[in-house]
Amino acid sequence: MPTPVIEISGITKAYKMGEEVVGALRGVDLRIDRNEFVAVMGASGSGKSTLMNILGCLDRPTSGRYILNGQATEKLSAGALAQVRNKEIGFVFQTFELLPRSTAVVNVALPLVYSRKFWWGTARRAREALKSVGLGDRMTHRPNQLSGGQRQRVAIARALVNEPSLLLADEPTGNLDSKTSEEIIALFRDLHQRGQTIVIVTHEEDIAGHAQRIVRLRDGKVVSDFPTATDPVHRDFLDRAAQASARAAGQAAVGSESRPTHESRAAQTGGSA
Amino acid sequence: MILIRLALQTVVLALAQLWGNKFRAILTMLGIMIGVGAVIATVGATEGLKAYVLKEFDSFGPRKVWMDGTVPRKLRGRVSWSQFDLRLSELEYLRKNCTTIDAITPMYFTGATVRSADESRQSISVTGVWPDWHEIEKRVAIKGRPLIQTDIDEIRNVCLINDKGIQELQLDADPSGDYILVNDRRFLIVGVVETKDVAQGFPGGGEARTELYIPVTTALSMQPRETVSFALAQLKDAKDAEEARAEISSIFRRLRKLSGEDENTFVVEAVQSVIDQINRLATGITVAAAGLVAISLLVGGIGIMNIMLVSVSERTREIGLRKAMGARPSIILVQFLVEAVVLCMVGGLIGIAAGLGLVAAAGQIPGSPLKDAAVPLWAAVIGVGFSALVGVVFGMFPAIKASRLDPIVALRHE
Structure with missing residues (x-):
């Protein structure tokens, strides 16, 4: 069996809120193999942000083990964790987080500044990463000269430039319109096809539907973990979406490859497995 | 990297x-x-x-030490300044016994009416000196000869003149051997020294003009008087300025029989100290x-x-x-x-x-x-x-x- 990219067992995370100790994660086990495309879902307060911070090595668990690409991380110092983030993880944020005064190339090259592996030819690597997300003609544009979708593409190029073992995206389409969201999701699918391991944290059912597998959290625990095709909540969502669109205008049935693209928030059911 | x-x-x-x-x-x-x-x-x-x-x-010379007599503060207004002027015997004693200096000369400044065959000039600076003056002021005789000890000892009526004087008194280019009248006394010109620019504010400073240098003994005999108000010495080494001042002071105090409490009746200053x-x-x-x-x-x-x-x-x-x-x-x-x-x-x-x-x-x-x-x-x-x-x-x-x-x-x- 090959080494999994992520292997966590018995992870808990407790925060002190004044006198009270609040358990944000209460015993999470999760294994994600190479080249998986996983969506982590959950309502706010379910612990998905905490889990994402721990997966991204931005935070350390209170207890439990986290082995990232064969390396135990739960005991590492802040400096060592920074190195692990640089080497293993590519972050994509909801709000892009680009340096406003820097060009696309400079933004993409940012992780290479702190890299021990790629210290030579950083500009060339950054340009290649930009080409791979379809922004070969926007190299020297600044963020304010780019559309929202283009900005997120720059952020994705930045996340990929260090060849991370895990691409970790936090609500990557949360600030984009539905058409642009589709393009970004298509890019993720393309990256997955090329072998990238991807974890998307989202609360949008239709976005999660593009992943291979959906992990649902509630109250700090994993409540369901199914392949997308067999996930009961997601199937329910698809059925309702199909009915809604059929009702709406009596239009022709949707093609087998297309997905519901309307803002059908009503269909969202949280995580009742 | x-x-x-x-x-x-x-x-x-x-x-x-x-x-x-x-x-x-x-x-x-x-x-x-x-x-x-x-x-x-x-x-x-x-x-x-x-x-x-x-x-x-520096233009005045960093190795120079000057000294003059002064009235102690307690006695100001009650005694004459000339009472504490420098005696030639004191300066001779210093020349023989002071180890930190290698040359010393009295500087007796006076003014005189000087006449040559064609010109007459009033209040010309006439300075009475010893031969060491050449060494201390770095002024050699460019024509003729310098002053020598015999000129001093025999109180000769000889003088040195500067370039400017030759011009002003319309003398020959080399006037050695000529005579001029200084306050109606006949002086033999024995040599010529260069006119030296000294910065304003120092003795002999200001715009260059005629200068005569004569044996100090001759100068004193013309007044007549026994003492000079000012003397110049040269340090063996500019670094020893403070030691030299101390040594000269102690010699003066001994010669003038000043005891522990008495104020100095003289001033010794070294250029280097000022620097x-x-x-x-x-x-x-x-x-x-x-x-x-x-x-x-x-x-x-x-x-x-x-x-x-x-x-x-x-x-x-x-x-x-x-x-x-x-x-x-x-x-x-x-x-x-x-x-x-x-x-x-x-x-x-x-x-x-x-x-x-x-x-x-x-x-x-x-x-x-x-x-x-x-x-x-x-x-x-x-x-x-x-x-x-x-x-x-x-x-x-x-x-x-x-x-x-x-x-x-x-x-x-x-």
């Missing part, structure tokens, strides 16, 4: 940050600029003034200026700290992002420290330029003693060094604050 690249990137980043906030950066740097500019201007002006004054003293005093004064001014500049740099440093704290707060999300991308806390610390240091050093460099400009401008004023003022390299180096130090000291707290930010909290910062 990674460190060099990181250092370069950090400096470039810091400069870009400054360029992005030009106006704010200049206001922030103002304290440092004024501080460093002030130190450069003060040091430049002090050094320039010192060089100017020392050059003047040392000027040097000490200049150092004092520099130290005082350094103190003022330290205060200015402190104020400037607080400004730097303030603006760096603002910068850390403004760029909290950027710091969070950089940390998420793998920047270690130490790298964030260095980044903000370098930014503070670059800010201070740019301020320091502007300050140095301003200080240099100020000194140069002062030198342009006609007749300014700062004409040749130059700011020494050490002042510029110290200026930049201290700016950098201020950057490190006052940038440390904001940098530590930045390095300790939690990336999760920083990324959520609004």
Whole structure:
């Protein structure tokens, strides 16, 4: 069996809120193999942000083990964790987080500044990463000269430039319109096809539907973990979406490859497995 | 390798940050600029003034010691000054017994009416000296011969004349062997000395004109009197100025039978002592200026700290992002420290330029003693060094604050 990219067992995370100790994660086990495309879902307060911070090595668990690409991380110092983030993880944020005064190339090259592996030819690597997300003609544009979708593409190029073992995206389409969201999701699918391991944290059912597998959290625990095709909540969502669109205008049935693209928030059911 | 690249990137980043906030950066740097500019201007002006004054003293000769009689403060107004004038016997004793000097001459200044065959001039400077005068004043006979001890011993009516005198009295190009009348006494011209420009304010200074030098014994016999008011000696070594003053003083006190409580009835001054005093004064001014500049740099440093704290707060999300991308806390610390240091050093460099400009401008004023003022390299180096130090000291707290930010909290910062 090959080494999994992520292997966590018995992870808990407790925060002190004044006198009270609040358990944000209460015993999470999760294994994600190479080249998986996983969506982590959950309502706010379910612990998905905490889990994402721990997966991204931005935070350390209170207890439990986290082995990232064969390396135990739960005991590492802040400096060592920074190195692990640089080497293993590519972050994509909801709000892009680009340096406003820097060009696309400079933004993409940012992780290479702190890299021990790629210290030579950083500009060339950054340009290649930009080409791979379809922004070969926007190299020297600044963020304010780019559309929202283009900005997120720059952020994705930045996340990929260090060849991370895990691409970790936090609500990557949360600030984009539905058409642009589709393009970004298509890019993720393309990256997955090329072998990238991807974890998307989202609360949008239709976005999660593009992943291979959906992990649902509630109250700090994993409540369901199914392949997308067999996930009961997601199937329910698809059925309702199909009915809604059929009702709406009596239009022709949707093609087998297309997905519901309307803002059908009503269909969202949280995580009742 | 990674460190060099990181250092370069950090400096470039810091400069870009400054360029992005030009106006704010200049206001922030103002304290440092004024501080460093002030130190450069003060040091430049002090050094320039010192060089100017020392050059003047140098023209008088750094190995010279002068002495004259003086009335002690207690006896002022009650006794005549001439009572304490220098006796030739005292000077002879010094010549024989004083170990720190290698030449000594009385300087008896008087004025006289001088006549040649074609000209007559009034109040010409006539100085009675010993042969050592040639050595002490570095004035050799360029024609004829110098004064010799026999001229002194035999109280001869001989004189030396300077170039200017030859001109004014319309004498031959080489007047040795000619006679002139000094207060109606016939003097044989034995030699010619060069006219020497002495800076104004020193004995014999001012515009050059006719000078006669005669044996001091002859000069005294013409008055007549026994004493001279002034004598010049030459140190064996300029370094021994203080020792020489002490030795000459003790010899005078012994000769004049002054006991422990009595005030000196003479004054001994060495040019080198005055030069040392000027040097000490200049150092004092520099130290005082350094103190003022330290205060200015402190104020400037607080400004730097303030603006760096603002910068850390403004760029909290950027710091969070950089940390998420793998920047270690130490790298964030260095980044903000370098930014503070670059800010201070740019301020320091502007300050140095301003200080240099100020000194140069002062030198342009006609007749300014700062004409040749130059700011020494050490002042510029110290200026930049201290700016950098201020950057490190006052940038440390904001940098530590930045390095300790939690990336999760920083990324959520609004």
